[in-house]
Amino acid sequence: MNAAFPTPGADETQRLLSPEELEAALRDIGARRYHNLHPFHRLLHDGKLDKDQVRAWALNRYYYQAMIPVKDSAVLARMTDASLRRVWRQRIVDHDGDGPGDGGIERWLKLAEGVGFERDYVLSTKGILSATKFSVEAYVHFVSERSLLEAIASSLTEMFSPNIISERVSGMLKNYDFITKDTLAYFEKRLTQAPRDADFALDYVKQHATTPELQRQAMAALTFKCTVLWTQLDALYFAYVAPGLIPPDAWTPGTGLVAQKAAPGTGRIAAGDVPRLPRGVRMRHDETRGKHVLLAPERTFDLDDNAVAVLQLVDGQRTVSEMAERLGATYAADPKVIEADILMMLNDLATKRVLER
Numbered sequence: 001m002n003a004a005f006p007t008p009g010a011d012e013t014q015r016l017l018s019p020e021e022l023e024a025a026l027r028d029i030g031a032r033r034y035h036n037l038h039p040f041h042r043l044l045h046d047g048k049l050d051k052d053q054v055r056a057w058a059l060n061r062y063y064y065q066a067m068i069p070v071k072d073s074a075v076l077a078r079m080t081d082a083s084l085r086r087v088w089r090q091r092i093v094d095h096d097g098d099g100p101g102d103g104g105i106e107r108w109l110k111l112a113e114g115v116g117f118e119r120d121y122v123l124s125t126k127g128i129l130s131a132t133k134f135s136v137e138a139y140v141h142f143v144s145e146r147s148l149l150e151a152i153a154s155s156l157t158e159m160f161s162p163n164i165i166s167e168r169v170s171g172m173l174k175n176y177d178f179i180t181k182d183t184l185a186y187f188e189k190r191l192t193q194a195p196r197d198a199d200f201a202l203d204y205v206k207q208h209a210t211t212p213e214l215q216r217q218a219m220a221a222l223t224f225k226c227t228v229l230w231t232q233l234d235a236l237y238f239a240y241v242a243p244g245l246i247p248p249d250a251w252t253p254g255t256g257l258v259a260q261k262a263a264p265g266t267g268r269i270a271a272g273d274v275p276r277l278p279r280g281v282r283m284r285h286d287e288t289r290g291k292h293v294l295l296a297p298e299r300t301f302d303l304d305d306n307a308v309a310v311l312q313l314v315d316g317q318r319t320v321s322e323m324a325e326r327l328g329a330t331y332a333a334d335p336k337v338i339e340a341d342i343l344m345m346l347n348d349l350a351t352k353r354v355l356e357r
């Protein structure tokens with residue numbers, strides 16, 4: 001944003017930038033579009049997500065990790081120069097390791113297991129959001145179809161990753177009691193691997209983007225890659241934060257975990273959960289004010305008509321989905337839309353500790 005040479009506008013695309021100007025323009029793209037700016041990352045690093053939302057992140061990001069060496073193999077396959085291949089192949093080794101139990105993918109699996117997942121569930125990639133898969137696969141297609149310069153330039157987001165990794169590791173260790181240094185071991189190696197890879201890719205791009213058109217392509221490739229990272233977080237936000245619409249077949253809290261059963265009263269309420277009022281909380285009609293209220297020890301919450309309609313169905317037996325079906329039939333509305341609204345409302349009440357599952 002404050003780069004000395006901001007991303008050139010359309011009117012400037014005919015000018016050949018010096019290598020330093022090109023680097024500054026590439027850095028400027030990151031300053032505007034890198035995924036450290038995404039609200040999901042802000043929530044993740046600031047400790048504002050619950051355990052299930054952190055799990056959703058770990059699970060979905062596994063797909064990125066698993067596909068990075070596929071992506072790098074596609075890049076490698078385009079390199080006709082052995083000296084380039086010799087450098088690039090290290091990226092594949094970093095992620096795959098030299099044998100079973102080694103490498104970045106393995107370390108990410110440890111991270112996923114560290115937040116409670118069954119290893120086989122993660123490996124199956126079953127619960128991963130389709131939007132995550134589409135984004136990651138778009139990256140693999142991009143490097144297969146575009147020029148080698150564009151393929152290499154698209155990896156340049158790694159110039160910006162050491163900062164976000166440091167912020168993430170310290171933020172998560174500080175803010176989540178279920179995260180340990182061991183769980184985040186994946187990131188330790190990235191702190192040296194990413195700058196090494198990014199330096200090489202940046203030198204390559206500065207040397208080979210020798211016309212305004214090639215420079216424009218390199219900048220467009222980096223912009224594209226920023227969107228690959230950004231859209232993955234959009235998908236996570238939409239499914240697991242707000243409005244909380246988890247698509248069919250995607251992971252739902254409580255599944256795929258080693259310890260299947262969450263402690264009663266904890267975590268986010270999901271569509272398959274059975275919500276109930278905690279002990280000492282009840283709904284009552286306040287005759288003098290002509291309103292329904294939720295009475296909790298030393299606290300009272302006014303309820304609007306929608307909340308009353310929902311809470312009347314909270315009986316400790318029905319799941320949220322079943323409640324949505326009922327209300328959908330009563331109000332002739334789409335139960336999936338109603339379900340999203342109910343989940344938002346119930347989770348709001350859960351954070352106030354007047355509802356549990």
Ligand SMILES: O=C(O)c1cc(C(=O)O)c2c(n1)C(=O)C(=O)c1cc(C(=O)O)[nH]c1-2
Binds near residue numbers: 068155164190
């Ligand atoms: O934690 C992060 O925010 C982050 C970002 C990026 C990135 O900027 O693409 C990568 C990684 N991590 C990473 O771990 C990784 O292996 C990696 C490979 C690549 C790539 O484009 O080849 N990016 C990234």
